[in-house]
Amino acid sequence: MKxxxxxxxxxxxxxxxxxxxxxAAAAAPSALAQTMGSAPMHAMHHAPSLHLAAHGEVxxxxxxxxxxxxxxxxxxxxxxxxxxxxxxxxxxxAALRQRGVAERDIQTxxxxxNPVYDYRENQPPLLRGYQASxxxxxxxxxLARVGQVADAVVASGANQINGISFxxxxxxxxxxxxxxxxxxxLQAKAQLYAQALGRPLGAxxxxxxxxxxxxxxxxxxxxxxxxxxxxxxxxxxxxxxLQVRINIEGVYDLPQ
Numbered sequence: 001m002k003x004x005x006x007x008x009x010x011x012x013x014x015x016x017x018x019x020x021x022x023x024a025a026a027a028a029p030s031a032l033a034q035t036m037g038s039a040p041m042h043a044m045h046h047a048p049s050l051h052l053a054a055h056g057e058v059x060x061x062x063x064x065x066x067x068x069x070x071x072x073x074x075x076x077x078x079x080x081x082x083x084x085x086x087x088x089x090x091x092x093x094a095a096l097r098q099r100g101v102a103e104r105d106i107q108t109x110x111x112x113x114n115p116v117y118d119y120r121e122n123q124p125p126l127l128r129g130y131q132a133s134x135x136x137x138x139x140x141x142x143l144a145r146v147g148q149v150a151d152a153v154v155a156s157g158a159n160q161i162n163g164i165s166f167x168x169x170x171x172x173x174x175x176x177x178x179x180x181x182x183x184x185x186l187q188a189k190a191q192l193y194a195q196a197l198g199r200p201l202g203a204x205x206x207x208x209x210x211x212x213x214x215x216x217x218x219x220x221x222x223x224x225x226x227x228x229x230x231x232x233x234x235x236x237x238x239x240x241x242l243q244v245r246i247n248i249e250g251v252y253d254l255p256q
Contacts, residue, residue, distance in 0.1 A: 048254040049205065052189050056181025057245040060174045062166035065146045065239065068109065069153050070135035070160040078113055081132040088157035089134045095156035099149050101138060110135035135162065141169070147234035166239050178246040179209070190252045202253025210247045 071088045075081040096106055112133045117125040138153075140146050143166075150161065168174060194201035 048199075048256075049202075050190055050193055050252040050254055051249070052186060052193070052252070053247065053249045054182055054186035054189055055245055055247045056178040056183070056185055057243055058174055058177045058181065059241045059243055060168065062143070062168060062239050062242050063141070064167050064169050065140045065143060065237070066165045066167065067138045067140065067146070067150060067153075068135060068162040068164075069138060069150075069158045070110065070133060070162070071158055072131065072133040072160055074116060074129055074131045076129045078130040078132075081130040082113060085132040085134050089136075091156040092153050092158045093136070095152040096138060096149065099145060099152050100142065101140060101149065105139035105141070107137045108134065109137040133160070135160065143237075143239050146237040146239075150235050150237070164237070166242060168242065168244075171244065174242075174244040175246060178244050179248075182246045182248045183207075186248055186250050190250070194252075194254065197254070199254050199256075202255045205251040205253055207248060207250045210249070 069092070071085050071092060073081050073084040073088065075084055093106060097103075110133065112131075114131050116128045116131050118128045119125050138149065140149050146164070150164075154161070190204075191201055
């Protein structure tokens with residue numbers, strides 16, 4: 001009898017706990033439904049939008065040229081190879097200054113010294129000597145003198161010309177023109193899409209800018225007057241035109 005009286009309160013507590021859990025479980029779906037019902041519909045569905053890309057480009061005449069030129073020498077010893085190279089490169093730099101190239105437009109871009117071996121069949125390599133090379137990047141701001149500069153460095157001792165490129169001293173104006181053209185093209189495309197869909201065009205949500213690189217650039221449009229200005233005894237150089245291109249992407253809202 002005493003054992004039964006002691007177990008009764010414990011059974012009551014367990015029953016009360018089970019009842020509380022059952023009530024909480026029964027109330028949970030209702031609370032969840034109330035929470036989902038209070039969430040706004042636009043939080044569960046993205047508003048329609050247009051994600052578009054466009055570009056703008058302008059063609060401008062370059063106003064500067066960059067030439068990579070240098071001297072390569074070979075001698076039995078490393079010291080002699082460097083000494084010969086130094087003497088010839090000093091003459092090249094002096095010739096550049098005589099042609100009006102400013103000190104700030106002459107920059108060393110490569111200096112190398114390497115052993116040179118003769119390779120024979122079934123024989124170990126035989127050291128023949130050392131090869132020294134010194135390369136400079138030269139900016140020529142007077143395009144009418146580019147050919148003169150190239151001829152002058154070769155005459156003074158340069159035996160390498162690794163390329164020539166044309167550019168703009170200040171790209172800002174050309175890039176801004178391309179940006180304006182790109183934005184106009186993007187806006188026109190967005191309006192066309194909205195009209196075709198029969199919807200009003202909303203606000204521009206995002207706008208990003210990028211740069212594209214093409215492995216094969218378009219052929220330059222050579223200007224005959226530039227070629228005609230080159231003297232007959234100088235290497236002819238045609239600067240052509242530069243294509244400045246800006247790529248953009250934008251996201252427009254598309255209201256219902």
